[in-house]
Amino acid sequence: MNQESVSYLKYQGKHKGILAWILSTDHKRIGLLYLYSIMSFFIIGALLGLLMKLELIAPGKTIMNAATYNAFFTLHGITMIFLVVIPGVPAIFGNFFLPIMIGAKDVAFPRLNLLSWWLYILGAAIALTSQFLGDGPPDTGWTFYAPYSLRIPTNVVSAVLGAFVLGFSSILTGINFITTIHRMKAPGMKWMKMPLFPWSLYATGWIQIVATPIIGITLLMIVAERIFKIGFFDPSLGGDPILYQHLFWIYSHPAVYIMILPAMGVISEIIPTFARKTVFGYQAIVISSFGIAFLGYFVWGHHMFAAGMSAASMWFFSFLTFLVAIPSAIKVFNWVATLYKGSINVQTPLYWALAFIFVFMIGGLTGLFQGSLAVDVHLTDTMFIVGHFHFIVFGGTGYAFMAGMHYWFPKMFGRQYDKSWANTGFLIFFMGFLALYFTMFILGMNGEPRRSADYLPQFHGGNIVSSLGAIVMIFGLAIIIINLIRSARHGEPAPADPWGGKTLEWTVPSPPPLENFEEIPEITHGPYDYK
Ligand code: HEM
Ligand SMILES: [Cu+2]
Numbered sequence: 001m002n003q004e005s006v007s008y009l010k011y012q013g014k015h016k017g018i019l020a021w022i023l024s025t026d027h028k029r030i031g032l033l034y035l036y037s038i039m040s041f042f043i044i045g046a047l048l049g050l051l052m053k054l055e056l057i058a059p060g061k062t063i064m065n066a067a068t069y070n071a072f073f074t075l076h077g078i079t080m081i082f083l084v085v086i087p088g089v090p091a092i093f094g095n096f097f098l099p100i101m102i103g104a105k106d107v108a109f110p111r112l113n114l115l116s117w118w119l120y121i122l123g124a125a126i127a128l129t130s131q132f133l134g135d136g137p138p139d140t141g142w143t144f145y146a147p148y149s150l151r152i153p154t155n156v157v158s159a160v161l162g163a164f165v166l167g168f169s170s171i172l173t174g175i176n177f178i179t180t181i182h183r184m185k186a187p188g189m190k191w192m193k194m195p196l197f198p199w200s201l202y203a204t205g206w207i208q209i210v211a212t213p214i215i216g217i218t219l220l221m222i223v224a225e226r227i228f229k230i231g232f233f234d235p236s237l238g239g240d241p242i243l244y245q246h247l248f249w250i251y252s253h254p255a256v257y258i259m260i261l262p263a264m265g266v267i268s269e270i271i272p273t274f275a276r277k278t279v280f281g282y283q284a285i286v287i288s289s290f291g292i293a294f295l296g297y298f299v300w301g302h303h304m305f306a307a308g309m310s311a312a313s314m315w316f317f318s319f320l321t322f323l324v325a326i327p328s329a330i331k332v333f334n335w336v337a338t339l340y341k342g343s344i345n346v347q348t349p350l351y352w353a354l355a356f357i358f359v360f361m362i363g364g365l366t367g368l369f370q371g372s373l374a375v376d377v378h379l380t381d382t383m384f385i386v387g388h389f390h391f392i393v394f395g396g397t398g399y400a401f402m403a404g405m406h407y408w409f410p411k412m413f414g415r416q417y418d419k420s421w422a423n424t425g426f427l428i429f430f431m432g433f434l435a436l437y438f439t440m441f442i443l444g445m446n447g448e449p450r451r452s453a454d455y456l457p458q459f460h461g462g463n464i465v466s467s468l469g470a471i472v473m474i475f476g477l478a479i480i481i482i483n484l485i486r487s488a489r490h491g492e493p494a495p496a497d498p499w500g501g502k503t504l505e506w507t508v509p510s511p512p513p514l515e516n517f518e519e520i521p522e523i524t525h526g527p528y529d530y531k
Contacts, residue, residue, distance in 0.1 A: 005518065007414065007511045025110035026514060031096030032412070033117050038084055038092060039481070041124065045079035046474060048072050053436070053470035056463050059455055069453035070139035075131060077142030078159060082166050083124050085397045086255060089262035090173060091120070093404050094201045096412060098177060100505040100512060101195050103186025103521050108179040112172055119169040127162025130155045141451060143252070146233035146244035150225050157226055160219045167216045170258070174208030177201050186504075188523035195503045195527040196285055200265025203289040207254050207261075207296070215251035218244070245307055249300035257296045259393055261289055263400030264331055267353050270407050271335050272528040273501045274350040275342025279528045281334040291327035299324055302371050306380045314373055321371035328364055332357060347499065348422040352403035355430055359395030363388060366441065381451075384444025390437045402426075402480070409484065410494030414511040417487035425483060429476030435469025502529050 006012075008028045015023055021033060052072050055062050064072070095113065099106050107113050131137045134155030140148055149156050181202050185194065222244075224230045231237030233244040272279040279285065301309060301317030309317075335357060344350070366388040370376045379385065410416050443462045448455050455463065497506040508516055 005513045005515075007509070008514050009414070009511050011514045023114070025106075025114050027095050027099050027106050027110065027113060028412075028512065030113050030117055031092055031094075034087065034091040034095060034120070037117075037121060037124070038088055041079050041083040043481075045076055045084060046477065048076040048079070050470055050474050052076065053467040055453060056455070057467040058463075059457050059460055061454075064453075066453040067139065070451075071131070071137035073451060074138050074141055074159075075128075078127055078163070080393075081142050081255075082127065082163050085259045085393055086170060087120060087166075087173070088259075088397060088401055089266060089404065090177070090201055090204055090258075091116075092401075093197070093266065093408065094173070094177060094262065097408065097505055098180060098198055098201055099184070100508065100516050101198050101503055102181065102184060102189060103504050103517065103523065104180065104184035105515050105517065105520075107176050108183055109176050113176055116169045116172040116176070119165055119172070123162045123165030123167075123169060125162075126165060127159055130157075130159040130162065133158060143248060144219075144222060145248075146222070146225070146239075146241045147235065149222060150234050157223055160222050164216055164219045167212045167219075170208050171212050174205040174212075178205040178209070181205075186521050186523050190523075192283070192286075193523055193526050196268035196279065196282070197262075197265040199286050200261045200268070200289055203293040204258055204261045207258050207293050211251045211254040211258075211297070214247060215255075218247040218251065221247070242304070242307055245304050246300070249303045250297075253300040253303065254293075254296045256393070257292055259397045261292060263356070263397045264289070266400045266404040266407070267335060267356055268331075269501075269503065270349050270353045270403055271338050272530065273407075273499050274345045274347060274353070275339045276345060276500065276530050277338055277342040277528075278526070278530050279334070280337035280340075281330075282526070282528075284330055285334050288327035288330040291330075292324065295320060295324045295327070299371075302376070305373060305376045318371055318373050322368065325364060325368055328360075332361060345499070347406075348417075348419060348426060349403050349407035349499075351423065351426050352399050352406060355426075356396065356399040356403060359391050359399060359433075362438075363391030363395055366391065379444060381449060382444035383440040383448045383450055386450050387437050387440030387444060390440070395433070395437070405484065407499070408505075409487070410498045411505055411510045411512070413488045413491070414494055414509075415487055415489075415491030416494045416498065417491055418483055421479060421483040425476050425479035427476070429473055429480060432469045432471070432473025432476055436466050436473055437469075439463075439466040439469070503527050 008026055013020060013024070021029055024030065051063065052069065055064050055069055095107070134157070135153040136155060138154050138156045138159045139152065140156060144156065144160060181194070181198060221232045225232050225234060225239070229237060231239045233239040233241050235241065268279060268285055299317055299321045301313060302321045305314055305317075366384070370379055370385065370388060406417070406422060439462045443459055443466070444450075446459070448459045494510045496509050504521060505512075507521065
């Protein structure tokens, strides 16, 4: 056996030990670097969330004071949004699987790929040290709304600069994936023969490139305002705080599609494999991704209905918000139609995928409540919003991540996980999740405000359910993560194609060799070739 056909995990290059990982330009190793770093941040973020829920288990002070609570929800938000769900699926599974699924040996720019990971780590380090430097941890929330973020003495500047560096990492990944897809598809792989996960990364790449610079500039404006008192956003200097909200959401609404499109791509891979059926409406799924990516630029104002806007612009943003629901619904329809009359192979990844569809629909429907003007005035800044975005972001991107993790795990590590522990963990997690977040819809409709360390006694009952749900959910999560870590070392060896998948990654050994393919395959048929 020559060095090149040795598995990527065992391969010995120039460097040894940890250096062989943190200096590797192999897309699979970089995928694992992201996996380990993102999972570490996710665990930190989840523990912060749990502590917040423990504070909220009863009215009055339970385990922390209000200032600490504010710092916690800010750090929780920054960590989860900028360090976990925005990079999450593309950086981990995109890096690992995009080249293999299109029949390439690596991404177009392997060194730039490694640079993206280093920038990610640098940005994370800057954002996290904001907790310990300067005049105390930032307490603005992840949105850094002006004018509060301009005036408080806490250490906003380094949190903002951390997010700025992370933006570069995101842009570089987008450029790399778009180029890889344009230039490196295997011979015969026409655009319409490309699997759906690469398609979703392609649509996401464009959002990363087009939208991310806007947040970069906006964050620099905050820094300039704080240090040089320029007067972009501060009314006392002639600026406009509403301008900040426009700029922030012009990025951050499209960013929610950076979170969800790759997640939808993962689901589109899993459903046909476990239904053993060609995906229903391949073209409609592709086109709807671009429908979402395109329309997503025109709806940012729905975050600002209560902030002050002309009636005409409110109407416009509300109308377009409703339109975005259509391409999302098309995907759900196609997944369900793929399952219909399939010969279904019930396995852990499918449980996660079905749960994804369920929670994503609840998240999407509540989005429509918020998108309608009169209802949103009642709901805005309540727990309802927190329920909505956790159903979509955690229930969507998080569940798809878990689905993908259990789908591709045997390929990545060459071992199979313990299926009954995986299913037990899933079930406990799912129960906890529903208790934790569904209650928030009810609490929010009844008027409990978000981002507050305390609440009126009438909300106590719901908060007990929600906080107990958080404990159950974290327990389920621990089972899932421990099972995966154990299995990566001790699991049964996995065959090349444990689920009967048809896309290219299932044609190479588990774990794949350094160069992915001995010979680049010729593509003659579509990606989901079931009868
Ligand atoms: C598809 C993925 C989606 C994600 C990842 C997502 C995520 C989010 C997040 C994070 C927020 C809270 C922002 C904050 O901190 O203030 C939010 C609010 C909102 N979402 Fe979504 N959302 C998605 C889909 C939708 C859809 C399909 C709709 C409507 C059709 C929608 C309508 C809204 C509205 C109107 C708000 C603002 C509510 C308010 O602040 O009053 N969202 N969403
Ligand atoms: Cu939005």
